[in-house]
Amino acid sequence: MKLKKIGTPLLILILIIILGILCFYLFNSAEDSNSSEEYTQSQYKKNKKSSDSNSTTSEEHKSTETLSSTSEVKSALIENVELHATYYLEKVYVEENSYVAKGEKILKYTNGTYLIAPYDCYIVELNVPDEESKVLNSHYVQIQSKNILTVSMKIDETKINIVKVGDEGKITISAIDKTFSGYITHIGSTASDGKFTIDIEFENDGNVKLGMTATILLQI
Numbered sequence: 001m002k003l004k005k006i007g008t009p010l011l012i013l014i015l016i017i018i019l020g021i022l023c024f025y026l027f028n029s030a031e032d033s034n035s036s037e038e039y040t041q042s043q044y045k046k047n048k049k050s051s052d053s054n055s056t057t058s059e060e061h062k063s064t065e066t067l068s069s070t071s072e073v074k075s076a077l078i079e080n081v082e083l084h085a086t087y088y089l090e091k092v093y094v095e096e097n098s099y100v101a102k103g104e105k106i107l108k109y110t111n112g113t114y115l116i117a118p119y120d121c122y123i124v125e126l127n128v129p130d131e132e133s134k135v136l137n138s139h140y141v142q143i144q145s146k147n148i149l150t151v152s153m154k155i156d157e158t159k160i161n162i163v164k165v166g167d168e169g170k171i172t173i174s175a176i177d178k179t180f181s182g183y184i185t186h187i188g189s190t191a192s193d194g195k196f197t198i199d200i201e202f203e204n205d206g207n208v209k210l211g212m213t214a215t216i217l218l219q220i
Helices: 003-062
Strands: 066-072 078-082 089-092 105-109 114-116 121-127 139-147 147-156 168-173 180-186 195-203 213-219
Touching: 066 147, 089 139, 147 213
Parallel strands: none
Antiparallel strands: 066 213, 078 139, 089 105, 105 114, 121 139, 147 195, 168 180, 168 213, 180 195
16 A cells, blocks of 8 residues: 555656656747747848849949030020110110120110119120111010020930929030039920930139030939
8 A cells, every 4th residue: 555655746747747757848849949930031031132132223323324425515595685665776885696794785776874784794696786877666676694504415206205494414514624514404206317406504713715615414
């Protein structure tokens, strides 16, 4: 009877120990599996991010292209300044193709008033009456701005949808060894021989003269 009493608790103790060992083993196995899964997911995200970054860089590189062209520098603003009808012309102070600074006198009326240059400009055309003659509505002085300049370039029809008004371009004037930043202000609506004309304006620093040759670089 004593052996039976001793054997039963011992058997229970052995079973408890065996169950404890099994639980410990199962717990560690599950933890290792979760850790391995987290590592795999982490590596996948890292590799995917690197792949996406390389792909984006490659796409950006492929989409960047520099277009180059040469153009004659012109004034971006040409307008006819109307004379005061019914006044009589007394004297003209300027000649065609001459330069007039803002505020300088262009001509004088017999009543003592003047036509003044609205901005730094070149006189393109003088359509005025003879001195002491009456000014009519058809008379005018054509001027072009010296400060706001423009250049033009042609873009192939396959690339015209890539550019837009406001895009920046670089204008280099080799005669004075200077580069200016300009912006597209106009895109032609019709093509000629499969090419559209765009206009790029830039601000004169005072050294660029009309008719100079410019090299244009435009990234699309």
